Every structure is written in C-alpha cells, then in structure tokens.
Amino acid sequence: MKCEWVRENILLFVYNELPDDARYELEQHVARCGDCAGELKATRVFHATLSSLPVEEPTPNLLTASRMRLQEALETTEQGGLWQKLTFDPWAWLRQMRFSPALSAALLIVGFAAGIGTMYSIVGSRSSSTPQIAESTPSSSPAQASISGIRSIIQEPGSDKVSIKYDATTTQQTEGSINDQRIQQLLLFAARNNYNSGVRMDSVDLLTQKPDDTRVREALLYALRYDSNPGVRLKALDGLSSYVKDDVRVRDTLLEALMNDSNAGVRTRALQLLEPVRADSSVRAVLQRLAQDDKNVYIRSQARTLLAQLPEID
C-alpha cells in the first residue's frame, strides 16, 4: 500500500505540490525502497527533459509593440458594465415605473442627478492631473508605453540626483531627485525592460536605495527571477536582503534562486541570505534536498552545515 501511495504522489512531489508531512513521508519511504527511488529518479529525469523546451521571455521590441498597439485600441474603445448602468437608457427604468408616478418622478430626479454627477466625474478626471498615475506626456511625465528604451542612468556622486536618458520618439533626457515620481517610473521601467544589462544594473542599484516601496520590491523580485544577467540578479539579491525575515515572498523567491539559478555566485549568495531563517520549514526542506543531491560541492556542504545547526523536528 505504501509503495502504491508513493507512486501516486511522486508526480506531485516533483512538482512540490505535496503538504510538508506527506512530503516528509515520501522522502522517508524512498530512502528505504529501491523501486520507488528508481521511479522518483525516472520522474525527475522526465521532468528535466520536458523542461529543456525553453520558455522565452518576450523581447522588449515585442512587448513595446504590443503595448503601443493596445494603447491605440484603447483610445477608441468604450468601457461597458458599470458605465452603462449609470448612463444607458433611463427610459427603460421609467417604463417599469409607469404605474407609479411619484416613484417615477423620484427616479427621474435621481437619474438626472446621477447623470450630472457622472459627467462631472468624467470632466474632473480628464482635466485634473493624476499624481498617482502618470499621463503620457513626454515633456512632463513619461509613460512606459511611449518609451522604447532606456539609454543611460547616471547618479550624481554624493547626491540623490539622477540623470536618465530614455528613448521615446526621439532621445530625451530628464533629471531629478531619485525620489521624484517620474524618475522612479523610469528606473522601474529600465529594471524590467531595457536590453542593455549595464543600464538594468544601474537602475536596480538605484532602486535598492528604496526597497520599502512595494513597486520597487516587486521590480527587485522580478529582476532576481527573470533577469538574464547574473550581476543584475546579485544586485537585486542585495537589495532584498533586509526583507528575508519579514517578507515570505522574498524568502520564497530566494529559495527559488537557490534551487534553480544558473549562476553559482547567485545561489551561494541566496544561501547566505537565507541563513537567518534556516529554521523555516520551506527553507529546511530545500536545505535537505540540496544537502542530498546538489551538484555544487560548496552548496551541498553549506546546506549540510546549516542543517546540522538546526534542532531536530519531533
């Protein structure tokens, strides 16, 4: 029965879908049963074979072209749903109330007021500046859809002023404090989208000065997971280091880097940063796996050392 249960759950084990207790039971069984160990190995090999089909990131050009095409379409598309309920066909409401004159009058007044209020809201939102969300005006607030690339990011030594060169339809340059909203937007864009790894590294480096900002932390997590340059991923790691204890997302992303990053330096650094939270059950599970069968001698040895420092689980 045990072998049967194990074989039914081996796939979930490889995909890390088992609860911790089931995972532990399966590991214990496989350590004693040669047949099941063989099946686990075969499933892992098969999993790795399928993983050899790459999942390519969309190129910056493809992403930019898609965004621009969408933006053009949005110019001429009307929203439905809530808008239509507020402004569409008040006569249908009145027809329902034709036998109730007082209610009809009340509804007419309410409908008229709602229409006026809606129009005020439309006019108000279009004319006012939107301090939280940047409009697409190249001279004042650059929006991502009008930017085709970031050329350079330069911080003035000894100050928080940053000069960023970016391409819209022509090359433009803006300067401002690192705390400036538009500078932040450009840095966030550069961290995710720029084809030049040097520019991405500069932007991630500057963003690490403000990792409290949720958007910045997301950008750092994204860089750690997806950036093709190991230097950029290392910078992102350093920027996230103070959040490993308190932010489970950061911890999980570091575990992911530790397990799967192609660069040994990134993996080693992730392992160092996870040391203060080694008692976490997910961290412990990963350390156990690394200690058993990681190909990197240093990482295998460090994982064993960290596990040896942990108290036994009852």
Added chain:
Amino acid sequence: MSGSGTQDPTTRGHMAGHTTGRIDDTTLVREAQRGNRAAFEELVRHYDQAVLRLALHLTGSESDAQDVYQDAFLKAYKSIGNFRFECTFYTWIYRIVTNLCLDQLRKRQVRKEDAPVAKDSEGEEYDVLSQVPDGRAAANPERDLMRRELGGRINRALEKLTPRERMVFELKHYQGLKLRTVGEILNTTEETAKNTLFRATQKLRGALGDMR
C-alpha cells in the same frame, strides 16, 4: 535562471508581486472602473509580460501571441465594470487569456495543424529552438542539433494532448503555477486540475518514453 521557465519553485506563486500586488490591484481596478484609463494601463503593465510569455509559448507565434494579448486586455477593459472582486484580478485576467489560448488550440486541432515551426510577426517561419540564444552553439553544433530535435519531439508530444490537458500542463510545468491557482484560473477544482495533469503526463511519457 534565464532560458527556461521551468523553475519548479518552492514558492506559492510563480509571479513576483502576486501577493502584496493584490492591494495595489484593488485600488487600480476601482480607479479603472471609474473610467481612469491610466489606472487600467498600470494594471496591464503589472501582468502583460507574463500574459505575453504564456501566449507566446502556447501559440509558438509572435503574431498570434500579440493577438491574444490584444484581445485579452481589450476584453478586460470592456468588462472591468463587471468585475466584482470575487477572485483576484490576476486570476481574472489569466482566465481571459487561457480561454483565448484554448480557442486557438482548439482551432489548430480542427485544422490538424502540425506546427513544428513557428511564425514571427512578419509571417516568416522559423524553428522555435533556433531563437534560443546559446553562446556555445558555435562550439558544439552537434549538441545544438540534438537540442533542436529534442525540442521538436517535445512540441509534437504536447500537440497530442487535448487543449485542456495542454493548458493545465503549460500553466503547471512551464509557468510554475500552483495546482490550486490553475484550478481557479480554469474555473475548476484543484483535484480536477491534478487529475488532468496526471493524464497529460502519462500521455507525454507514452509519447516520449524512449527518451528516458
């Protein structure tokens, strides 16, 4: 980490920012429902790269992926007023995208297309794996050829799956989502998603068995 999307993460979600991003999404969705287009565009930027990556890997074509991207976000824009926060925006947008991709996969099945190659945005065909940058390719052309053949076999095996099996497998294996999330996206239970994954894997092992 780059080059392969099969992270097999010990994580609760493959996309960075999924959990705390929900707070920002709620504010942005409410703004977008009030007609703030910039808020909607910001929402788009939270997810569009992942959407495009999924569409590209499933369709194998840049132009088809762009069409899915366009249709998905336009649909979301038109119907965002009906969004009632019964699920996250992430789940909602992924539902729209997966439905569009399922339609594409079903159309391909009807036409019995065998697509070992993909098309770029200008309609030119190319081998999917030929786009994978590999600095070592020039030094080892034999290994490069083996990789391409392997990729071709895997693609042909994936095409033997039903559209739903293909979608579950794609979301779990290549996009790294949890089965619970896969179930939510496909409007089914985690158990059903699990069973679909088992079926898909068995079919793939049957098709690729001699590669073990």
